[in-house]
Each structure stands twice: as structure tokens, then as C-alpha cells.
Amino acid sequence: MKIVVLGGTGRIGARVVALLAERGHEAVAASRSTGVDAVAGTGLDAAFDGADVVVDATESSAWDEAGVIEFFTAATGNVLAAEDRVGVGHHVALSIVGIDRNPEARGYLAGKVVQERLVAESAVPSTIxxxxxxxxxxxxxxxxxxxxxxxxxxxxxxxxxxxxxxARALADAAEARTAGAVEVAGPERAPLAEFLRRDLSDRGDARAVVVDPAAGYFGRVVGETSLVPVRDDAVIDPVGYEEWRAAS
Structure with a gap:
């Protein structure tokens, strides 16, 4: 299959391109550096010509709520419209666990709510x-x-x-072309504060981690299980923090 990966030169996208190429697909990296700008809507039709699947692994350059919403509204709308024009058979989008349970999410998460809504409303079959x-x-x-x-x-x-x-979950979804949603997570579940303490310590950072219920997550108070998977069929990767740290 020909599979176009938007954000294909980024942290996740480049890995997806490499995995798909290893599996024998025609994997095409699309990004502003290759002449494709999803926000402006330029280069999309040419990049998608002949594509069976498009994987959207783009990341917003803005982190404030208004900027993130603007990014995903423009980029996702342009991408889906181009897919429909060109006849792309399937769309795969990278999102965040819990977005479907937090429709009133604020900050960066609000942009992902918009993205998921646009994907769900599109005529192009999709996997999130x-x-x-x-x-x-x-x-x-x-x-x-x-x-x-x-x-x-x-x-x-x-x-x-x-x-x-x-990246592996995105590549799997692109190959499967099964409409619906997939959740992917690591093997360890613990308070975010615990992971931050471990990471800061391993990097020699002396900052103290203080648990403050009012502090929330990126400026918004979220429920205890709002950011962890709840689906019985969630994909649980076996690589935990210590193994990841040792490898990286």
C-alpha cells in the first residue's frame, strides 16, 4: 500500500515511516520540509495522489488553547477535505487517551477534542x-x-x-484499516508525580515534586483516571519506565 504520513519527519511520524517501509509499504513522509503544509492546505492533493491510507501524526507548534484549536481546526479540516477529493481510502489519527471522555477538556487537550470531532464527522473511514x-x-x-x-x-x-x-500502533492501524478507536499505554500505572520524581532524579534534576490537587494537568484539574485507558482491549506495551530509560 501507499501510506502517507503527515508529520513524517517528526518524533512519531519518522518512526511510523520507517516501520511501514520495513513492512514493505510505500511509506511517504509529508511535512512542511517536503512541501506539504496541512495548516495552509498546500501540497496535500499531490502528496495524497494514489494513497491508500493517510496517517496524521502532526503536532501543533502552539501550546495555548486558542492556538492549538486553531491548528487542529485548520490542519485536520484541510487534510480530510483533500483525502475526500483525492479518494484516500482510510485516515488514521493520533490522539490522546481520555479525549473521548473529556469533551470539555481545556488547554492542549481542547485541540485534540476538535480534531477527533472533525475526523468522526468526515466521510473518510478512520481509525483513532x-x-x-x-x-x-x-x-x-x-x-x-x-x-x-x-x-x-x-x-x-x-x-x-x-x-x-x-508509532507501532499507528503503523498497525494503517495496515488494518479497521474503523474505530484503539488505546495504547505502557505497563505501569501510578500517580504522575511518581513518574516525574523518577525522571527528574534520573536526569540529576533537584527540583521537588509537590502534589497539589488544585494544580491539575497543564492547568486543568482532571479526574484520577481521566488520562489512563479504560478499554478492555487496550494495547499494553511491555516496555516500562526502567527499560525505556536504559534503552534511551
């Missing part, structure tokens, strides 16, 4: 791959949660996963 937070993003979470030198985080549970496992 919802992943928990990546191990690779723990430092960014700590930085975003730092106030006066302390990392202040809420009480939500987390079940982080390696980026490699997320």
Missing part, C-alpha cells in the same frame, strides 16, 4: 489511535508544571508509554 503520555515528554511536563522552582502537579494517574510503541 489514542495514546497515553510518552515517556519522552516527562521533562516537558515537569517544566510546564514548575512554579517557583517546584514541580506542582495534580493527583491524576498516568500510564506512560514509549514513543516507539505509539
Amino acid at each position: 489511535v489514542r495514546a497515553t503520555q510518552f515517556f519522552e515528554f516527562l521533562p516537558q511536563i515537569a517544566d510546564a508544571s514548575t512554579v517557583d522552582g517546584e514541580v506542582r502537579i495534580g493527583t491524576a494517574l498516568m500510564q506512560p508509554v514509549a514513543a516507539e510503541a505509539v
Whole structure:
């Protein structure tokens, strides 16, 4: 199959391209560096010509709520419209575990709510791959949660996963072309504060992690299980934090 990967030169997208190529597919990386701009809507028709599947692994360059919503509204709308024009058979989107249970989510998560809604409303058959937070993003979470030198985080549970496992789930979804949703997570479930403490310690960062129920997650209070999988058929990758750290 010809499979186009939007964001195909990024953290997840590049891994997806490599995996699909190893499996014998014509995997095409599409990004602004290759002349494809989903937000502007340029280069999409040419990139999608002859494609059986499009995998959307794009990441917003903005993190504020308004900017993220604007990004996903424009990018997802343009991509789906181009797929419909060209005749792409299936769309695979990367999202976040819990988005379907948090329709009023704020901040960055609000943009993913918009993205999922647009995908669901499209005429193009689709699969949504919802992943928990990546191990690779723990430092960014700590930085975003730092106030006066302390990392202040809420009480939500987390079940982080390696980026490699997320890329594999996207590649699997592209091959299967089964409409619906998939959840993917790591093997360990614990308070986010615990993972942040381990990561900071391993990186020699002396910042203290303070559990503050009012602090929430990226500025929003979320339920204890809002960010972990609840589906019985969730894909649980066996790579835990210690194995991921040793490999990275």
C-alpha cells in the first residue's frame, strides 16, 4: 500500500515511516520540509495522489488553547477535505487517551477534542489511535508544571508509554484499516508525580515534586483516571519506565 504520513519527519511520524517501509509499504513522509503544509492546505492533493491510507501524526507548534484549536481546526479540516477529493481510502489519527471522555477538556487537550470531532464527522473511514503520555515528554511536563522552582502537579494517574510503541500502533492501524478507536499505554500505572520524581532524579534534576490537587494537568484539574485507558482491549506495551530509560 501507499501510506502517507503527515508529520513524517517528526518524533512519531519518522518512526511510523520507517516501520511501514520495513513492512514493505510505500511509506511517504509529508511535512512542511517536503512541501506539504496541512495548516495552509498546500501540497496535500499531490502528496495524497494514489494513497491508500493517510496517517496524521502532526503536532501543533502552539501550546495555548486558542492556538492549538486553531491548528487542529485548520490542519485536520484541510487534510480530510483533500483525502475526500483525492479518494484516500482510510485516515488514521493520533490522539490522546481520555479525549473521548473529556469533551470539555481545556488547554492542549481542547485541540485534540476538535480534531477527533472533525475526523468522526468526515466521510473518510478512520481509525483513532489514542495514546497515553510518552515517556519522552516527562521533562516537558515537569517544566510546564514548575512554579517557583517546584514541580506542582495534580493527583491524576498516568500510564506512560514509549514513543516507539505509539508509532507501532499507528503503523498497525494503517495496515488494518479497521474503523474505530484503539488505546495504547505502557505497563505501569501510578500517580504522575511518581513518574516525574523518577525522571527528574534520573536526569540529576533537584527540583521537588509537590502534589497539589488544585494544580491539575497543564492547568486543568482532571479526574484520577481521566488520562489512563479504560478499554478492555487496550494495547499494553511491555516496555516500562526502567527499560525505556536504559534503552534511551
